[in-house]
Amino acid sequence: MRKGDLVERVRDFGESAYNEMIVGSFGIVLKGPYEKNITDILHNNKPWLDIKFNQLKRVIDILSEDQVYKYCLVDEYERLKK
Numbered sequence: 001m002r003k004g005d006l007v008e009r010v011r012d013f014g015e016s017a018y019n020e021m022i023v024g025s026f027g028i029v030l031k032g033p034y035e036k037n038i039t040d041i042l043h044n045n046k047p048w049l050d051i052k053f054n055q056l057k058r059v060i061d062i063l064s065e066d067q068v069y070k071y072c073l074v075d076e077y078e079r080l081k082k
Helices: 038-045
Strands: 006-009 026-037 056-064 067-073 077-079
Touching: 026 038, 026 067, 038 056
Parallel strands: none
Antiparallel strands: 006 026, 006 077, 026 056, 056 067
16 A cells, blocks of 8 residues: 555444544545554643553545545555556
């Protein structure tokens, strides 16, 4: 997967509580893949959670239906063949 690829969300592992993209929807990769500490993302969105571990994951940023979804886990998406 790289910038400009068409992808479909095929799974929801439940590890990315901040990702609101629906399973079965499509989008275009704007940035990525790159590594991100996803516990930092969860802490910024929900500061009342007391997170005491680090978890690095490969993520991408996706444009879908005029919205940008940041830090989407690569493992939850499949690249569609052109």
